[in-house]
Amino acid sequence: MTLPSAISARHLSLPLLKIAFATSxxxxxxxxxxxxxxxxxxxxxxxxxxxxxxxxxxxxxxxxxxxxxxxxxxxxxxxxxxxxxxxxxxxxxxxxxxxxxxxxxxxxxxxxxxxxxxxxxxxxxxxxxxxxxxxxxxxxxxxxxxxxxxxxxxxxxxxxxxxxxxxxxxxxxxxxxxxxxxxxxxxxxxxxxxxxxxxxxxxxxxxxxxxxxxxxxxxxxxxxxxxxxxFQVQNSFYHAWGPTVNRRADGTAILLAGKLPVLHAAVIDHCDMLDGTRDGLLTDPRACHVRPEWVRCPTGAADTTRCLTPEEWSVVARLYEGPTDTAGHHFLPGGVQPGSEMGWDAFVPAEPNGRMMGVSMIRSMTPVVLQNPVPADSDAARYPFTTEQFSRVTALHPLNDATSTxxxxxxxxxxxxxxxxxxxxxxxxxxxxxxxxxxxxxxxxxxxxxxxxxxxxxxxxxxxxxxxxxxxxxxxxxxxxxxxxxxxx
The missing domain is CATH 3.40.50 (Rossmann fold)
Structure with missing residues (x-):
C-alpha cells in the first residue's frame, strides 16, 4: 500500500506497542x-x-x-x-x-x-x-x-x-x-x-x-x-463494535437505554463491596465478573422490563469483551468496563430505530484512519472485524498513534x-x-x-x-x- 507522498519514512518512526491482551x-x-x-x-x-x-x-x-x-x-x-x-x-x-x-x-x-x-x-x-x-x-x-x-x-x-x-x-x-x-x-x-x-x-x-x-x-x-x-484501532474497530453487536439483521437495536439502569444496579449490587466500601463505585472493575443470572429474565416471563432477555445479554457480554473476529481474536485489550453502563448512550439508543453516535463517528474518522478511505456512507454496522481490516487500519499506526513505550x-x-x-x-x-x-x-x-x-x-x-x-x-x-x-x- 502506497503512502501519501508527503509522508516519508521519517514520519513513521514510532515502534508498535506490543500490547499484552491478558487482563492481569x-x-x-x-x-x-x-x-x-x-x-x-x-x-x-x-x-x-x-x-x-x-x-x-x-x-x-x-x-x-x-x-x-x-x-x-x-x-x-x-x-x-x-x-x-x-x-x-x-x-x-x-x-x-x-x-x-x-x-x-x-x-x-x-x-x-x-x-x-x-x-x-x-x-x-x-x-x-x-x-x-x-x-x-x-x-x-x-x-x-x-x-x-x-x-x-x-x-x-x-x-x-x-x-x-x-x-x-x-x-x-x-x-x-x-x-x-x-x-x-x-x-x-x-x-x-x-x-x-x-x-x-x-x-x-x-x-x-x-x-x-x-x-x-x-x-x-x-x-x-x-x-x-x-488512535487507529480506537477510531475504527472500537467505535464500530457497539453499533455492530447491538443491531439485528433488520437494523433495529437489540439493547435499549431503558434496560441500562437494570444492568447497572445489578453490577453495583454485586461488586460494590469488592473494595470494602459501599459507595456506588468500582475501584477496579476488572475484579467484577458480571454474570447473566444477575439480570436474566425467568423463562417464559411476560414482563421483561426489569430483566434482560438472552438476546439482550448477548449484546452486553460482547460489549464488555470488546471487538473480536469470528475466531475470538481480540483487537483491543478490553471493551467497556463494568460500572460504566449508564454511559453506553453512543451505542444503546432509547428506541429500536434510534440514532447510534458510533455510526457517525466511524464516518467522520474513516478519512483520517485509512490511507484510501472507503466511501463516506460506510456503515459501522457492516464493519469488517477481520485481520485484513486490522492491517489496513494499522498502516498509519506510526503516524497517528502515540504508543512508543x-x-x-x-x-x-x-x-x-x-x-x-x-x-x-x-x-x-x-x-x-x-x-x-x-x-x-x-x-x-x-x-x-x-x-x-x-x-x-x-x-x-x-x-x-x-x-x-x-x-x-x-x-x-x-x-x-x-x-x-x-x-x-
Whole structure:
C-alpha cells in the first residue's frame, strides 16, 4: 500500500506497542492526592520588556523553517490583561497564545484539543484548584492542529485528503506552536519560561503522549487524560463494535437505554463491596465478573422490563469483551468496563430505530484512519472485524498513534508525566491506558518508570470527567508540585 507522498519514512518512526491482551492485575487504582508538605515553587512575577503591539513583528517570523504570520493586541479579561497573539504557522496551523501583562510567574502551558480538533481552545483544562492557572499567571497556547472543522460534522475528517495536514494533525502542530510560543515569551519578557507544561484529554491526551515521545524537550511536565493514543484501532474497530453487536439483521437495536439502569444496579449490587466500601463505585472493575443470572429474565416471563432477555445479554457480554473476529481474536485489550453502563448512550439508543453516535463517528474518522478511505456512507454496522481490516487500519499506526513505550529521552530530560483515565469511559477503552503503562514499565523497569510516570484510574469517571465518580480533576497542580518541588502525586 502506497503512502501519501508527503509522508516519508521519517514520519513513521514510532515502534508498535506490543500490547499484552491478558487482563492481569497490574495497577492499583488511586486518587490524585495533593502533596501535604510540598507545593509548586513560589516564582516571582516577571513583567514585559517590550510593547504588546509590536510583539509579533519583533519575534522571528519562522519556526523550524516554517513561516509564521502573526498579529498581537492587548486583551483584557476577568483574569487580567494579556498580549493576545494569533496567527498561522505554514502551511495552515492556526494558533492562539496569551501572555500575561502583569502576572506572569514564569510558567507556560499548552492545551491539547479533542476529537479531530479543527478549532482553537486556549483554556487550561484539569486545573480546577490550581491557583496560578485560575489567576491568569500562565502563558497559554493552543492550536487547531493545522485545519478548520467542526466536531461531529460529516466532513470533520476531510482535511486528511491533504498529506501535510495529516502530519500537522498527528504531531507537528503542537510542537511548532510550542516552539513559537517560547520565542514570543523570550521576546516579550526577555527570558524563557522556568517551567513548561502540556495538558490535554481525549485526543489532547494522545497529543500529550506524542509530545513526550517525539519531542521530549518541549515540556517539563505533561498531563495526558483518557488518551486516544491507539488512535487507529480506537477510531475504527472500537467505535464500530457497539453499533455492530447491538443491531439485528433488520437494523433495529437489540439493547435499549431503558434496560441500562437494570444492568447497572445489578453490577453495583454485586461488586460494590469488592473494595470494602459501599459507595456506588468500582475501584477496579476488572475484579467484577458480571454474570447473566444477575439480570436474566425467568423463562417464559411476560414482563421483561426489569430483566434482560438472552438476546439482550448477548449484546452486553460482547460489549464488555470488546471487538473480536469470528475466531475470538481480540483487537483491543478490553471493551467497556463494568460500572460504566449508564454511559453506553453512543451505542444503546432509547428506541429500536434510534440514532447510534458510533455510526457517525466511524464516518467522520474513516478519512483520517485509512490511507484510501472507503466511501463516506460506510456503515459501522457492516464493519469488517477481520485481520485484513486490522492491517489496513494499522498502516498509519506510526503516524497517528502515540504508543512508543520508550520514554527514556523524556525521563532523562527530567520530564514528569501524569496519565489518568476514567474506568467508566466508554469513548476510549480504559484498558488501553493500562496496557500502555504496563508496556512502559516492562521496557524501562518499575523503578525508573515510577521516577517520572504515574497512571491514575478513576472509579466511576467517564470520558474526561462526569459520571458517578469524581469529575473535578486537578492534575496540573499535582504535576507542578512534582516538577517544581520533587513531590510525586
Amino acid at each position: 492485575t497490574i495497577l492499583a487504582s488511586a486518587n490524585i492526592a495533593h502533596a501535604q508538605n510540598s507545593a509548586p515553587s513560589q516564582l516571582s512575577v516577571v513583567k514585559p520588556v517590550t510593547e504588546c503591539s509590536g510583539l509579533a513583528a519583533a519575534t522571528p517570523a519562522t519556526v523550524e523553517g516554517a513561516g509564521v504570520t502573526a498579529q498581537s493586541k492587548a486583551l483584557t479579561t476577568a483574569k487580567g490583561t494579556f498580549c493576545h497573539v494569533t496567527g498561522i504557522i505554514a502551511p495552515s496551523i492556526g494558533f492562539e497564545i496569551d501572555l500575561p501583562q502583569d502576572r506572569w510567574t514564569q510558567r507556560f502551558v499548552e492545551s491539547g484539543c479533542g476529537g479531530l480538533c479543527g478549532m482553537i481552545n486556549a483554556s487550561i483544562g484539569n486545573a480546577s484548584r490550581c491557583a496560578p492557572a485560575l489567576n491568569g499567571e500562565f502563558v497559554v497556547a493552543a492550536s487547531d492542529l493545522g485545519h478548520k472543522g467542526k466536531m461531529g460534522s460529516p466532513d470533520e475528517g476531510a482535511f486528511a485528503a491533504d498529506p501535510q495536514k495529516r502530519i500537522d494533525f498527528a504531531y507537528r502542530a503542537n510542537h511548532l506552536t510550542a516552539q513559537y510560543a517560547q520565542a514570543l515569551i523570550h521576546t516579550y519578557y526577555g527570558q524563557t519560561p522556568r517551567y513548561s507544561y502540556f495538558s490535554g484529554c481525549s485526543d489532547g491526551g494522545r497529543e500529550a503522549l506524542m509530545e513526550a515521545q517525539r519531542y521530549p524537550q518541549d515540556f517539563n511536565g505533561i498531563s495526558a487524560g483518557a488518551p486516544a493514543m491507539l 520508550d520514554l527514556r529521552a523524556f525521563a532523562g530530560n527530567g520530564g514528569k508525566l501524569i496519565m489518568w483515565h476514567g474506568w467508566s469511559d466508554t469513548s476510549i477503552a480504559p484498558m488501553i491506558s493500562v496496557a500502555y503503562y504496563k508496556g512502559v514499565r516492562n521496557q524501562m523497569g518499575a523503578g525508573p518508570t515510577d521516577a517520572f510516570l504515574r497512571l491514575f484510574m478513576l472509579p466511576g469517571t467517564e470520558h474526561c470527567g462526569g459520571g458517578d465518580g469524581f469529575s473535578q480533576i486537578d492534575t496540573l497542580q499535582a504535576l507542578m508540585t512534582w516538577v517544581e518541588a520533587g513531590k510525586a502525586p
